[in-house]
Amino acid sequence: MGSFSIWHWLIVLLIVVLVFGTKKLRNLGSDLGGAVKGFREGVKSADDEEITSAHQTDARVVDADVKDKTQVKS
8 A cells, every 4th residue: 555556657657747748847847957057057067167276285294203202201
């Protein structure tokens, strides 16, 4: 009772196609695909800017020797 079979999903799909029509569903799919593509490009450009700014701020290198402080004074 809790799970739907393939026939239930096919009937739901048929009702959705009859209510909205194939043209509107096609436009909805292309709009959704364009939105996802724009989101991915935005995230990629933000990552590129972050990497570029990280490279610019990490340009200075500090070289130092570390001394062992575990020696006990007697």
